[in-house]
Amino acid sequence: MSTSATTRIVGAPVPRKEGIDKLVGRAQYVDDITREDLWHGATVRSTIPRGIIRSIAFDPRIEWSEFTIVTAADVPGNNHIQLIVADQPCLAEGRVNHCDEPILLLAHPDRHKLLEAADAVHIEYDPLPAILSIEESEKQREIILGEDNSIKSFALEKGDVDSVWARAAHIVEGEYRTGAQEHLYIENNGMIAEWSAEHGITVWGSLQCPYYVHKTLRSVFDLPDDKVRVIQTETGGAFGGKEDYPSTLASHAGLLAMKSGHPIKMIYDRMEDLAATTKRHPSRIRHRTAVDKDGKLLAMEINLAIDGGAYSTLSSTVLSRATLHACGPYVCPNIRVRARAWATNTVPYGAFRGFGAPQAIFAMERHMDEIAAATGLDPVGLRRRNFLHEGDRNATDQLMREPVILDDLLDRALKESDYYGKRVRYAQENPKSAVRRGMGIAAFYHGSGFTGSGELYLNSLAGVHVTPDRKVRVLVSNTEFGQGTNTILTQIAAEALGLDFSDVMMAPADTAQIPNSGPTVASRTSMVVGRLVERASLQLLALLREHAALADHPTRDEFFAACDRYRAAHGAVESLCRYEAPPGIYWDDATYHGEAYGAYAWAIYVAQVAVDTVTYSAEVEDFWAVQEVGRVLHPVLAKGQIEGGVAQGIGYALYEKVVLQNGHMANNQMTNYIIPTAADVPPIHVHFEQIPFRYGGFGAKGIGELPHDGPAPAILNAIRDAAGVAFNAIPLLPEDLFATLAAREPVEEPVAL
């Protein structure tokens, strides 16, 4: 089994495959690219959250004959973005269901004339009552989607929850809320599109999932596979924000290209990107938990609601992951989770690193500290008492077949952070200090890959190809957007084939050149796709041994010589592999029972937080992230993923607020959507434990999303420790801390400093 072998390239800090281009300014992001005869595109968007479009008028001061104008009527195929349920229009037809919904498109060679023209389109609406919160949607007084405003629901049941309450020593309830969160990739969404009768549609753009875009374009343009081509350009950050939105933008640019006859470039500016594109689903999660006198969890009843925005888009899968992460890494024999995604008249929410798990884990881990407080138990001991171990079953009755080392991770995290020592010290120092400090922990897991039968449904195909000039190309549709896809997959192929790292490159992320190995989401790249690349490489070696007399432990030259021989006799030197589920997996979509995920990464995060009683602001002073993630393929990239995810989690907890006014993002500028700067982030200490997972690429499990799950609850638990007050909603801004803390103090009286 390759996972236990010593490796030369996997596990080594090789330089990032596309690193030099990025460092010398040569990397080509979509806005760096230009075309002959390029026209620019702009979008005219709804200014109300819900209503009928009564009229569209074009101000005569503009010379409209110079412009290409596209509406829903110009869509040759299906006017819907192809996701799980295709209910989101590509362009609004007759009605709008959220502010900033795209209604029509304009193209012109001059970008400034274009902006003037966009301002000169006058749209009149008959407004309809807008639903702008989960609570309003639940009331169902106004139905805005389907029969009941419900996008999707899940029910997960285990044991017999109702039989437990009467005999429980403690019953603890809590309600937890998380706000929307914006990805704030530093590169805005952008796309270039070309159309010709001969080639169909070709798009270049900032995106995560070429085949998702391909699927929508085929449908919107009613074109066959080979008349749609999607090419990813160097992508400046994504975090899930470029998982589904690019399908809309590509359709828009494509429609303008088709109608105008010119190549079209559409690059959003920051204000448009912030207002009009996807964000993380807000959530409201209610817990009711029965605990025995020793702190053993007896029953959990969880009511989980997320705000999906105006269309279904990805809400059902976000809801699924939230449901499956709602109960934490704990043993509990009786569970009931009722989860629902509600429609509102806001910009549809979408994928964002964690995909429902950060919301669910925030609630669970905050609630654990509330249980500790209510029962007089120590938050650490309470968790330990209930941790899953190998041989236990989780909320979906999945047997933990792999070792689960939460206890060891917890020991390490407590030691590294000096958790107990600091709590003792702070208890003494806080009463005499203007700055109150606290420590908080979070324990969690994150399932790698698509849920249940999702990976089978994706049916990913990936492989390797050897060129005549002795380069190996990795054939995948998985993309680089900073997280290291290019590097880890070429590492895996180089290792498995016995070559040098420099021998292997990625095939261009171009649907004309790569198979569909699934989207780059769900922390599946290293585990699922990595394993496919590994298998394909081994399969290639077997092929060469069988047909080209390749020796058993070949040198580089021998390998390439065998490839030459094979090519001469049989043609292309290529090996592809399809996804195979690990054996013995069963998953029931109806009852939500079974193996929800092939593998889990496990983590304990600790936050040290200072609350300033003068300004009511909380800052993270120090942070420890301890996790078991299977094989670490690249120590520097892996560390970078954890650190980046923690920084985003800190933003999620304390800085980042989406301010909606009538369903429109009012703070849609970088000056007032606040993320932490280099001056704000704490030192982030990262430690990995590795238990190789036999079905992951060289033993790897997923790592990309895990680090966004833990920071928010750890931080708010630390604030509870510091301030002695429970805060259950994020983002937690100083104004929120003030509202609670200062309400207890008389205004004129000097505060204790």
Place this chain on the structure above:
Amino acid sequence: MRGNAEAHELIAPGSLTAVLNLLATEPGVWTPIAGGTELMVAYAAGRLNATRLVSLWGLSELRVIRATDQHMSIGAGATFTDLRKSAIVSEEFPLLAQAASWIGSIANQTRATVGGNLVNGSPAADSSPALLAYDAGIELISARGSRRVPYSEFHTGYKRTVLAADELLYAIHLPRRFARHRQYLRKVGTRRAMAIAKVALAGTALIESGTIREVRLAAASLAPSPTRLYRTEEILLGRQITKETLRAARAAILAEALPIDDIRSTAAYRRRVAANLLQEFLFQLGGEEFRP
């Protein structure tokens, strides 16, 4: 980027005299632009109404920091980096050096000018509280000559100043008399860098035998423009620093502060934090009694 390059004309006459003559012959037509850290943001957002702009960047007459025995003078074209590099500023007007370090980022400090900061007139202006607490004077210049105004009278309302249509802010003069004053400045923002002040408080005070002989308090974001807190100063003047003084001062600042709710923060938060900042200042002045 929503600004239209064709729709705006920028000229650089190249000397202060030439600029002043331009403003005199066509008052209200030409908008001066120095470092652009304010106007260029509006431009990119498609909100720059000024179509004709005259550049002040590079006018050496404006970009000076000099001193006499009595005063230090900062040219309106001095950047915040210039302030941070100035020895006199760091030694005698540390609140100003501090404020300069809190302007945006290093890149913005290199271009943002003190003049621009004041003329823009935001109630959240970073340099204003310190300048008010240092009793700064403003010198305005035009083709007609120059005139002086206490900085405390420069702002007349939200983003309105006493600048006439043909005038430029020429220099800020600070009296060199704060060596023995206790000094305080704290800015409360949304994060540690690149943050517009939710509230800021500056204070200078002369304490003799435990009595407050002189005190100047100034705040950002507690009024439509940066403001001295005269009534709160009155409460403190001539008093010892006791718990009663602090209570009275807190009550005074809570009454005098007139902040608003806006996208960045709330009035209630700003008022309470202003009172806490004042308490922090008084505590540093020797309010040992405030310890519980």
Place this chain on the structure above:
Amino acid sequence: MKRLLDVLREDLRLTGTKEGCGEGECGSCSVRMNGELINSCLVPILQAEGASIQTVEGLASHGVLHPLQDAFLQLGGAQCGICTPGMLMAAAQLLENNPHPSMTEIREGLAGNLCRCTGFMRIFESVLAAATQTSEKALEQPHHAR
């Protein structure tokens, strides 16, 4: 009234410098003008007349990476890379003024450059590593933009 950023990217086709926000908040447009760090999205081109401008394209010298670029490559200072050109400019400015900066000084020097991928830790480490390597020779001549 074109911005320096527009002239660099469109007229000179030096696309290494990026536009992330147009508000002077993200720093991805940072370049060095007359030896000082500025946000090129906020500079009208007229005000750059006669200035010497250094962009990321001018950091490496005859195919040899600047110590900062080398450190970023070894230590993971760049992930998606979009903030990297501006970050390198800010770091180069920092090291020129302060060859051996403390962590506090590094944080301050880079506070105007937002990165959403790295959490800054690898960037800090890269700057510290480059600081021990930097010599006069490694600092590149400005790329003249006239």
